[in-house]
Amino acid sequence: MHSTKKLDLTGQRYGYLTVLGPAENIGTRTAWRCQCDCGKEAVVRTNRLRSGHTSSCGCKGPGSVPNGGLPGLTYIDGTCVEMLRAKTVRSNNTSGVPGVDWLPRKQRWRASICFKGKRYYLGSYQIFEDAVKARKQGEAVLHDEFLHEFSAGGQTAER
Numbered sequence: 001m002h003s004t005k006k007l008d009l010t011g012q013r014y015g016y017l018t019v020l021g022p023a024e025n026i027g028t029r030t031a032w033r034c035q036c037d038c039g040k041e042a043v044v045r046t047n048r049l050r051s052g053h054t055s056s057c058g059c060k061g062p063g064s065v066p067n068g069g070l071p072g073l074t075y076i077d078g079t080c081v082e083m084l085r086a087k088t089v090r091s092n093n094t095s096g097v098p099g100v101d102w103l104p105r106k107q108r109w110r111a112s113i114c115f116k117g118k119r120y121y122l123g124s125y126q127i128f129e130d131a132v133k134a135r136k137q138g139e140a141v142l143h144d145e146f147l148h149e150f151s152a153g154g155q156t157a158e159r
Contacts, residue, residue, distance in 0.1 A: 007046065015055020017044065051117040052080070079116050081150055084143045095128070099135045113138040115146070 009019040009032055017034040023043040025031055030046045036057035048054040089098050099113050103124060109131035111122035122138050125131040 009046065009049065014044075014049040015052070016060060017042065017049065017055060017057070019049070047117075053117075076146075076150060079146065081147065084147055087139075097132050097135060099138070100128070100131045111135045111138070113142060115142040 007030075010021050012019050014034075016037040020033045020035055020041070023031040023033040026043070026045050031043050032046065032049065034042050034044050034049070034057075036042060036059060038057060038059045040057040040059065042054075042057040044054045087098060089096060093101070095101055095109070099122075100109055100111050102108075103110050106124060108124040108126055109128050110124045111131040111134040113120050113122060113135060120138065120142070122134040123131070125134065
């Protein structure tokens with residue numbers, strides 16, 4: 001039996017929104033009651049908050065950047081530029097390499113990468129170094145090219 005731990009976003013900030021607590025689901029999707037910096041409340045689906053697609057109650061137009069929220073973070077198409085640049089390893093990562101994890105049932109290493117709200121499967125490998133190589137290639141194609149275009153193109157933050 002596979003159990004999934006339910007995500008608790010209470011107290012977290014997404015743009016101008018602070019999550020107050022769970023709300024009634026929207027269809028089959030989990031939703032959250034949020035307080036906007038303007039004072040209004042909004043109910044927002046988890047994926048809209050986490051992707052950066054919804055960052056206010058609607059009082060801020062597209063392209064607005066929160067001043068009181070998360071300073072210095074730039075989102076483009078739901079992707080945080082600073083998080084990509086930092087290449088941080090999550091605290092629950094056991095391999096030490098972002099996007100590479102061990103599949104005990106298959107006895108193989110899996111490589112994957114997330115970009116613009118989608119997860120891409122890069123293959124499973126018997127040898128750890130092969131999975132790392134696949135992940136690095138994925139980073140070069142998706143993350144590094146995106147960061148290069150962002151830096152060279154002078155794009156502006158969205159949402």
